[in-house]
Amino acid sequence: MSTATARYSGQLRTEATHTASGNCIVTDAPVDNHGRGEAFSPTDLVSAALGSCMMTIMGIVAERSQINLAGTTFNVTKHMVADPRRIGQIDVHFQLPAALSPKERTILENAARTCPVALSLNPEIRQEVQFNYSL
Template sequence: MSTATARYTGNLRTEAVHSASGTTIFTDAPVDNHGRGESFSPTDLVSAALGTCMMTIMGIVAERQQLNLTGVSFEVQKHMATEPRRIAQIDVTFRMPATLSDKERTILENAARTCPVALSLNPEIRQEVQFLYE
């Protein structure tokens, strides 16, 4: 079974369907590349995938360690290169509970940095990850 199917709907928009759940997402080309920017661009999805993968792996580790990460959040920013047009850098900033011990912080940060998306991205894409404990 496929992971997803997609179709081009015109006007630089795609519609992708997750095979297992039926969830639909749309992509649009970004405004700076002839698009409408009305939805995630494919490179936005890559950037969001990095942050959500890191968060998911931290969640798995947190459950094992009996830590509550409810409310943890992140912001992601991508930086594009122009020649060739590609993602040059992804910045991810996590907001984490200040109550975590130094040992717990180390365990969670290591888990995040070794998530499957982080390990799958081209090494030329710089990954700047910051953890703010508030």
């Protein structure tokens, strides 16, 4: 079974459907690349996938270790480069609970940095990851 199906709906927009759940994602080309920028671009999704994967793996480790990650958030920033046009860097900034012990912090940070998306991205894409403990 396929993971997803997609169709091109014109004007640089695609609609992808997750096969197992039926959930849909719309993408648009970004404004700086002839698009409308009204939805995630494909490279935005790659960046969001990195942060989401890191958070998911931290969540798995946290549940297994009974670490409370309630309220944890992240934001991502994508940096494009030219010639060829591609993602050059992805910044991921996490806000985590201040009450986490140094040992818990180390466990979670190692989990994030070894998520499947992080390990799958081309090594030429720089991954700048920051963990801020201020919640």
